[in-house]
């Protein structure tokens with residue numbers, strides 16, 4: 087289903103969601119944009135479709151995964167005899183996520199929900215979220231979704247995809263939920279569709295990187311003990327910046343707390359870059375060397391999740407490239423692996 | 428000859444004469460505005476070395492990673508050299524195993540502006556070195572207002588809470604700091620756990636206060652942690668205040684004088700604080 091929304095129509099639509107207190111969208115937070123509940127559409131930092139921050143049109147600092155897999159959430163409370171489920175999952179409308187984050191949502195659904203046993207919290211959060219994505223017309227230098235099988239106008243994992251053209255947006259429903267959102271809007275004109283297509287091609291043309299994913303997988307299949315890891319790793323300080331901000335990174339730790347008499351079990355994001363991540367109860371830690379930790383991250387993105395659930399877990403959002411304090415670029419690492427393993 | 432050319436020349440000589448096993452410096456990354464750390468071990472690779480305003484990392488941190496390889500040369504500005512001093516004082520490295528290539532520094536530039544830490548820098552030149560590469564640098568440091576002086580404790584709490592609310596506990600700040608080398612960090616202690624693992628403000632503030640306190644008399648205000656933070660948290664607000672207290676109460680500046688012992692390990696008969704005397 088395809089429709090056309092004039093800019094004012096979109097504003098009105100979003101205002102309805104905002105009025106109901108359900109709308110989350112990118113707002114300006116210091117030097118970057120981040121997710122917040124919005125009450126007025128004017129706070130949203132999409133100038134048309136993209137926010138210009140740091141001289142580049144970049145995606146939100148935190149990925150949209152926070153809506154299905156928050157950094158910390160209470161799984162249940164314990165009343166002394168049994169576990170009591172306490173987390174109430176609210177209905178939310180997320181506006182302004184980009185196709186890479188949409189694709190990451192599809193990955194998380196595949197990983198947590200379709201891959202049995204399912205994770206009930208992720209499933210419920212995804213069910214109660216309506217994801218209205220906006221296609222990218224000007225990808226950032228650090229974006230590379232096309233190199234990992236995605237695209238700047240792709241709708242996978244979203245409910246609605248909006249593609250900005252002159253005067254408004256061509257809207258496409260990706261799911262039934264999306265059809266409900268777009269119900270009642272008129273079909274787009276031929277010109278609008280042609281323009282959207284043209285913008286897609288232009289955007290794709292800006293992303294020059296190509297990765298031979300098949301060969302990369304073959305190389306990684308054999309590359310566990312390769313010297314390339316040591317060479318690549320000196321610079322990496324094994325922080326959690328890249329994993330925490332990656333839209334598909336999904337590892338968590340479980341922690342118990344008693345707060346004012348209430349016993350809670352929570353889960354919190356964990357990172358394969360931390361030594362504690364692989365610490366055994368015996369005290370033994372099989373992955374003490376930093377190279378092994380960096381290797382795990384790359385292997386996970388391009389090999390392990392492919393083996394496990396048949397999907398890459400890098401969607402090319404470029405966040406890790408932008409935030410790494412060591413200046414490490416996963417695109418360069420991949421190129422070196424292809425050359426050197 | 429410019430600084431970088433001289434640096435490459437000296438790195439080459441040191442490697443060729445096998446005086447060091449490697450040279451720790453900077454190289455360009457794929458991104459504008461941030462460099463990458465380089466550990467050069469072959470004379471033919473020295474041309475990768477650079478030194479400019481994108482050199483964001485504190486190399487003393489990396490010294491800890493390569494110190495077991497043998498004697499290492501390291502490029503050091505004022506702040507890096509002070510971190511080296513702190514590491515020497517704390518017996519983490521041996522002086523004979525480090526060859527310091529001193530460089531004067533105009534400050535790190537982030538998003539077109541001089542990094543917060545560098546604006547008030549009083550030590551652009553190394554305080555300890557084996558040789559200087561290029562000229563010393565001199566500039567007038569800016570005075571950064573100490574906001575905490577005019578705030579009540581309650582207001583402080585508000586300011587700190589708001590600042591750390593965005594923290595995602597990725598520990599990039601800890602990982603890039605040369606002084607954060609504890610084999611088990613207090614946040615990672617699990618039996619018993621010392622700090623809650625969620626990212627709500629109360630857990631975050633405990634982390635930040637403990638981190639700042641662990642830095643007392645040790646933090647050289649290089650700003651590496653501030654620049655590393657992916658959430659833009661101004662860690663210099665904490666560091667500056669802690670350093671100021673150490674300066675006022677102990678009369679000491681971390682790593683500034685190689686032959687002076689650090690604040691928390693010495694007793695001075697002329698301590699500025701009355702109650703200690």
Ligand code: SF4
Pocket residue numbers: 321322323324325326327328329359409410411412413414599
């Ligand atoms: S690659 Fe960069 S962001 Fe990721 S762990 Fe290493 S230093 Fe941190």
Ligand code: SF4
Pocket residue numbers: 328331332333334387399400401402403404405406407416
């Ligand atoms: S690995 Fe990096 S570029 Fe790929 S999805 Fe994760 S954060 Fe984005």
Ligand code: SF4
Pocket residue numbers: 593594595596597598599600601655656657658659660662
């Ligand atoms: S680097 Fe920033 S976000 Fe990460 S733990 Fe430190 S203060 Fe928090």
Ligand code: SF4
Pocket residue numbers: 485510603604605606642645646647648649650651652653666
């Ligand atoms: S705490 Fe920050 S400013 Fe202080 S020495 Fe460590 S990295 Fe540098």
